[in-house]
Amino acid sequence: MTPGADFDVEAIRADFPALNQAVGDKSLVYLDNAATSQKPRAVLQVLDAYYERDNANVHRGIHELSRRATEAYEDARRKVAAFIGADPSEVIWTRGTTEAINLVAWAWGMENLDEGDEILLTEMEHHSNLVPWQLLARRTGAVLRYLELDDQGRLMLDGLDDLLTDRTRLVAVSHVSNALGTINPVQEIVAAAKAAGAIVLVDGAQGAVHLPVDVGELGADFYCFSGHKMCGPTGIGVLWGRAELLEAMEPFQGGGEMIEFVHRDHSTWARVPHKFEAGTPNIAGAVGLGAAVDYLRELSMPAVARHERELMAYAMDRVRDIDGIRIFGPESLEDRSAVISFTLGDAHPHDISTILDAEGVAVRAGHHCAQLVMKRYDVAATARASFYLYNTPDDVDRLVDGLQVVQSIFG
Numbered sequence: 001m002t003p004g005a006d007f008d009v010e011a012i013r014a015d016f017p018a019l020n021q022a023v024g025d026k027s028l029v030y031l032d033n034a035a036t037s038q039k040p041r042a043v044l045q046v047l048d049a050y051y052e053r054d055n056a057n058v059h060r061g062i063h064e065l066s067r068r069a070t071e072a073y074e075d076a077r078r079k080v081a082a083f084i085g086a087d088p089s090e091v092i093w094t095r096g097t098t099e100a101i102n103l104v105a106w107a108w109g110m111e112n113l114d115e116g117d118e119i120l121l122t123e124m125e126h127h128s129n130l131v132p133w134q135l136l137a138r139r140t141g142a143v144l145r146y147l148e149l150d151d152q153g154r155l156m157l158d159g160l161d162d163l164l165t166d167r168t169r170l171v172a173v174s175h176v177s178n179a180l181g182t183i184n185p186v187q188e189i190v191a192a193a194k195a196a197g198a199i200v201l202v203d204g205a206q207g208a209v210h211l212p213v214d215v216g217e218l219g220a221d222f223y224c225f226s227g228h229k230m231c232g233p234t235g236i237g238v239l240w241g242r243a244e245l246l247e248a249m250e251p252f253q254g255g256g257e258m259i260e261f262v263h264r265d266h267s268t269w270a271r272v273p274h275k276f277e278a279g280t281p282n283i284a285g286a287v288g289l290g291a292a293v294d295y296l297r298e299l300s301m302p303a304v305a306r307h308e309r310e311l312m313a314y315a316m317d318r319v320r321d322i323d324g325i326r327i328f329g330p331e332s333l334e335d336r337s338a339v340i341s342f343t344l345g346d347a348h349p350h351d352i353s354t355i356l357d358a359e360g361v362a363v364r365a366g367h368h369c370a371q372l373v374m375k376r377y378d379v380a381a382t383a384r385a386s387f388y389l390y391n392t393p394d395d396v397d398r399l400v401d402g403l404q405v406v407q408s409i410f411g
C-alpha cells in the first residue's frame with residue numbers, strides 16, 4: 001500500500017499473505033473477521049524483527065537489547081494511545097478485551113460496589129462483558145440490570161432513564177455488537193449514565209476495529225479492545241481508563257514490574273500504567289499491535305469505515321434478496337457495522353457454515369458468545385459473515401453463491 005494513495009483494496013489485499021490461499025480447490029474468502037482479523041506483512045515483519053534483533057525483557061536490564069525492547073514496547077503504547085486520542089499513561093496492556101474487563105471488574109468493582117448497588121448491562125453484550133460482572137455481583141451483592149433490545153437489534157434507550165437509579169454505579173455497554181453489528185450511541189448512553197452518577201465502561205472489541213475512536217469525545221471512563229481483531233497479534237489488548245480512576249484503583253494482579261518497593265508484609269505500587277502490568281508482559285504482542293496501528297493509521301480509519309459502509313450497502317442488498325433469509329440487527333446502514341448475522345430457512349447455521357467452507361467461504365456459526373441475543377430472538381444460533389478492510393464485492397458475491405448452494409441442498 002502506497003502512503004497517501006486512495007483506498008485501493010487490491011493493493012491492501014496484497015499486504016495480507018493469508019488471504020492469498022486456496023481452501024480445498026477454491027480460493028479463500030475470509031468473512032470471519034469479527035472473530036479475528038488476518039495480519040498484514042508489516043505486522044509479521046515487525047514481529048520477526050523484534051525476535052531476531054531486540055528480544056530482551058523490558059524495564060529491567062541495563063543493556064542494549066533491553067533498552068531497545070523497552071523503547072519498542074513503550075513506543076507501541078504511545079502509538080496505541082494516539083490511535084484512540086489518549087494519554088499513554090492511561091493505556092494498560094492486557095491480553096485482550098476479556099482481561100481488560102476482568103481487570104476493571106476486580107480492581108475497580110471490588111473496591112467500589114456494596115450490596116444492593118447496581119450494574120447496568122445490555123442484552124446484546126458479549127459474554128466477556130457479562131460474566132465478569134456476574135462474578136462481581138455474586139461477590140459483592142450488587143444487582144445486575146439490563147437494557148433490552150428492540151426487534152431490530154437496537155438498544156431500547158427509552159427505558160434508560162428508568163433503569164438508571166441512584167444505586168447505579170457502573171454501566172457496561174459494547175460500542176458495536178459482535179452478534180448483530182449494531183453500532184450503539186455511546187455518547188448518549190454516557191451522558192445519561194453521568195447524569196445518574198454512574199461510570200461507564202465501553203467494550204470496544206468491535207468498535208476500534210472499524211470506527212475512528214476518540215476516547216475524549218466518547219466521554220466514557222474505560223474503553224477496551226483486542227489487538228487480534230484489528231490486524232495485530234493475539235494475546236495483546238488494551239484497557240484505556242481515566243487517570244483519576246486508575247490512580248485510585250488497587251492493582252489487579254501482583255508480581256514483578258508492578259511494584260515500587262516490596263517489604264515483608266506489604267508493598268507499594270509502581271505508577272500507572274505499570275501498576276496494572278504484573279509479570280513479563282507480551283512485549284512482542286505490544287510491538288506488533290503498534291505496527292498494526294501504524295498500518296491502520298496509514299490507511300486512515302475514516303477511509304476504512306467508508307470502505308466498509310459501501311461494502312455493507314452492497315452486501316445487504318445482495319443477501320436480503322435470498323429466499324428464506326432472516327437477517328438480524330438494524331436495517332439502517334447508519335446503525336450497522338460490518339456484520340451480517342442470519343439464518344436461512346431450516347438449515348442449521350453449522351450446516352450453512354460447513355457448506356460455505358466447502359465453497360472456500362469462511363463464516364462463523366453459533367451463539368457468538370452472545371447467548372442473551374440468541375434468546376432474545378428465539379434462535380439457538382446464527383451464521384455470521386463479518387467483513388473487514390480487505391473484503392470486496394467479489395467476496396460478497398462468493399458468499400451469495402455459497403448460500404445458493406445451501407438453498408439447493410436444503411430446498
Ligand SMILES: Cc1ncc(COP(=O)(O)O)c(C=O)c1O
Pocket residue numbers: 034035095096097098099126128129174176177178203205206226
Ligand atoms: C464485542 C466483543 N467483546 C469482547 C470480545 C472478547 O474479545 P477477546 O476474546 O479478544 O478478549 C469479543 C470477541 O469476539 C467481542 O466481539
